[in-house]
Amino acid sequence: MSKTVLSTRGLRKTYGKRDSKFDALRGIAIDIHQGESVAIIGKSGSGKSTLMHLLALLDKPSRGEITLHNHPTANLKARQLNTIRNKEFGFVFQSFFMNSNDTVLNNVILPLKIAGVGYRERRRRAISALKTVGLDDKRNNKANDLSGGQKQRVCIARAIVNDPKIIFADEPTGNLDSATGEKIIDLLFRLNQEKGITLIIVTHDHELAAKCSRQINIKDGRIVADSANETLEAENDDKEEFKDNDMDDMLDHQHPTHHINVDEEEE
Amino acid sequence: MRMLDVIYDANANLLRNKLRSFLTILAIFIGSFSIISTSAIQAGVNDFIDSQVDSYGGEGYLAVVSNDSFDALDGLQNGMGNNKTPIEYNPDKIQTGMSPLTNEQIEKIKKIDGIDGDSLAKEQTLDITYVTSEETDKKYLIAAEALPPGNVKVSLVTGKQLNLQADEYQILLEEKYVNALGYDNDNIIDKKVQLAVKDDYTHKIKTFAAKVVGVIAPSVVSMGYQYTNNKLADDIYQENIKYYPEDMKNKTYAVAVNYDYENYSADEIKDKLEEIGLSAMTVEDIIGTIKSFFDIILTVFRIFGYIALLAAAIGIINTLFMAVQERTREIGLDKALGMSSKRVFLSFSLEAIMLGFWGSVFGIILSVIIGNIANAVFHAPGGFLESFPTFHLVVYTMSDIISVTILIIIIAFLAGTLPARRAARKNPIDALRYE
Numbered sequence A: 001m002s003k004t005v006l007s008t009r010g011l012r013k014t015y016g017k018r019d020s021k022f023d024a025l026r027g028i029a030i031d032i033h034q035g036e037s038v039a040i041i042g043k044s045g046s047g048k049s050t051l052m053h054l055l056a057l058l059d060k061p062s063r064g065e066i067t068l069h070n071h072p073t074a075n076l077k078a079r080q081l082n083t084i085r086n087k088e089f090g091f092v093f094q095s096f097f098m099n100s101n102d103t104v105l106n107n108v109i110l111p112l113k114i115a116g117v118g119y120r121e122r123r124r125r126a127i128s129a130l131k132t133v134g135l136d137d138k139r140n141n142k143a144n145d146l147s148g149g150q151k152q153r154v155c156i157a158r159a160i161v162n163d164p165k166i167i168f169a170d171e172p173t174g175n176l177d178s179a180t181g182e183k184i185i186d187l188l189f190r191l192n193q194e195k196g197i198t199l200i201i202v203t204h205d206h207e208l209a210a211k212c213s214r215q216i217n218i219k220d221g222r223i224v225a226d227s228a229n230e231t232l233e234a235e236n237d238d239k240e241e242f243k244d245n246d247m248d249d250m251l252d253h254q255h256p257t258h259h260i261n262v263d264e265e266e267e
Numbered sequence B: 001m002r003m004l005d006v007i008y009d010a011n012a013n014l015l016r017n018k019l020r021s022f023l024t025i026l027a028i029f030i031g032s033f034s035i036i037s038t039s040a041i042q043a044g045v046n047d048f049i050d051s052q053v054d055s056y057g058g059e060g061y062l063a064v065v066s067n068d069s070f071d072a073l074d075g076l077q078n079g080m081g082n083n084k085t086p087i088e089y090n091p092d093k094i095q096t097g098m099s100p101l102t103n104e105q106i107e108k109i110k111k112i113d114g115i116d117g118d119s120l121a122k123e124q125t126l127d128i129t130y131v132t133s134e135e136t137d138k139k140y141l142i143a144a145e146a147l148p149p150g151n152v153k154v155s156l157v158t159g160k161q162l163n164l165q166a167d168e169y170q171i172l173l174e175e176k177y178v179n180a181l182g183y184d185n186d187n188i189i190d191k192k193v194q195l196a197v198k199d200d201y202t203h204k205i206k207t208f209a210a211k212v213v214g215v216i217a218p219s220v221v222s223m224g225y226q227y228t229n230n231k232l233a234d235d236i237y238q239e240n241i242k243y244y245p246e247d248m249k250n251k252t253y254a255v256a257v258n259y260d261y262e263n264y265s266a267d268e269i270k271d272k273l274e275e276i277g278l279s280a281m282t283v284e285d286i287i288g289t290i291k292s293f294f295d296i297i298l299t300v301f302r303i304f305g306y307i308a309l310l311a312a313a314i315g316i317i318n319t320l321f322m323a324v325q326e327r328t329r330e331i332g333l334d335k336a337l338g339m340s341s342k343r344v345f346l347s348f349s350l351e352a353i354m355l356g357f358w359g360s361v362f363g364i365i366l367s368v369i370i371g372n373i374a375n376a377v378f379h380a381p382g383g384f385l386e387s388f389p390t391f392h393l394v395v396y397t398m399s400d401i402i403s404v405t406i407l408i409i410i411i412a413f414l415a416g417t418l419p420a421r422r423a424a425r426k427n428p429i430d431a432l433r434y435e
Ligand SMILES: Nc1ncnc2c1ncn2[C@@H]1O[C@H](COP(=O)(O)OP(=O)(O)OP(=O)(O)O)[C@@H](O)[C@H]1O
Pocket: A015, A016, A022, A024, A042, A043, A044, A045, A046, A047, A048, A049, A050, A051, A265, A266
């Protein structure tokens, strides 16, 4: 097996204080290896996004540690975290997160602009990223005028423009119909195959999860199944919870995502 | 992120909500306009005063007369107004036109601490009892002196300059005398006025008929003096001293001295002169009336400007809080993609600074345009500054323009720090979850 890029031990995340206190993650241990494509699956509210945010160093765990390339991340300075997110990570979000009044090109350029790349260079790289997702001809359109699938492709172009090692995608097909979703999935896996980018994908989409080299199933803030590591159960604190887990349960949950514009999970 | 990008984006963000930005800038604009205009008028007045002070002998100059002479030199009390009437001659009152300084007083002046005795210069002022004309029964006090030698041009409302060497009696009068003597500016030229001179010994009156060749424009430096040509001055002076003993023939009515203005205040020196029965005026005293007039206007202007700026600062805070709220998701995205909190703070601060910058620039531009038009209009024939060609009502100095801009930018920046801090503190996750 190749190098470990991200790993966590005893990861916990508690939201709120006192009465409204809520444990979103209750002890997560994973090792993610370079070039893997990992699907994080589970019911709504199980803590998938929370886990992804922690892995992406967008948020700090309440307890436990995250190591990146075997370096602990807890004591990194804000500046170092920003650089890592900018240079090592790419992000694709469910609801796009674009500056909708800006042009497609400017949206893709954003990470490079933040990195302080010069005007010509960043333009060249953004155009090349847009070519990769097949939207080169739309570069001067307003982002808002694109279709949902096109928007998500722009987001992928933005995610890859700074040559990341890892792409985090939170329900990248959640807002798309299945045909469009498939295109996005193909695109992500092509990047995984051709550039060796590690994919960490939070999804409800059964098809997408199945295409990944590894599936991690989360329930109530715990890992209840990890296709890559059957011995992992030993590391989970609550074994009795674990035996309740039922893969069918999870698949039931995923079923609706095969319909167009699945939105019922969002409140 | 490059600074140029941050500046560019800040401007672009302001253009996103044009109306809101425009209204915020408008408030700053009003403040900027008021403050720069105030500074410009202040600079104009100060420039003028400086030039007057220089032409009159500069700082440290003191004109000293006997206390009694103050009645005649009513230019001081009446200021520069044209509508004022000279004080009437009243033979029953002890009301000397000009009373001379004694030699003893002059020696005392020289010995006063802080006065440069060597600088003392006597001024030959004429002792004229009153002035009258054929058009009026009234008699008025008058202070007159020969126009100093050199190529002195008196600023005139009408008529022409004195011919100093002319063989006839010529005089330049202020407008208040023109009116008091029953004329107006259009018909006084070449008319004769009667200057009555009573000698101190026989109390007989001798009258000099002087031709009015011009009407003096209001000026802050005339101190209420009317000007004569040399022949008239010489003849009146000879009449004044006709019965004087020889040693009194060089008597003087006013002296000019310099005092040590770096170590003494004008008031200290004036108090010392008061003790020996003398009155003194600095150039600032002479100019005081015009200055206090402008000071009041300028204070009102300035207060207005600062109130407008205060309102503008609140406008900036409000505008940017709204912008932070609107752009919550955008800020979250920027931060998720690696933008530092400092940059987020900077970009909102820059927006505040840009609001301030554009507001102050537009305010300054408009003020300069209006100020130059005003200068031109006031100096045009009939304008209220026509007779003060050297007085530019508004003077824009680079340092004023820069300091007003910097002041407004600082105010805008400070106002912007509140919303900018809120933006910088946004957590990317919360911002991304924000609907
Ligand atoms: N900022 C927060 N404050 C309080 N509770 C939170 C916060 N963020 C998430 N939670 C809670 O943590 C739990 C896990 O949330 P998370 O977003 O990780 O779920 P998820 O698995 O991604 O669900 P979905 O599939 O609906 O996106 C939820 O119960 C949610 O209500």
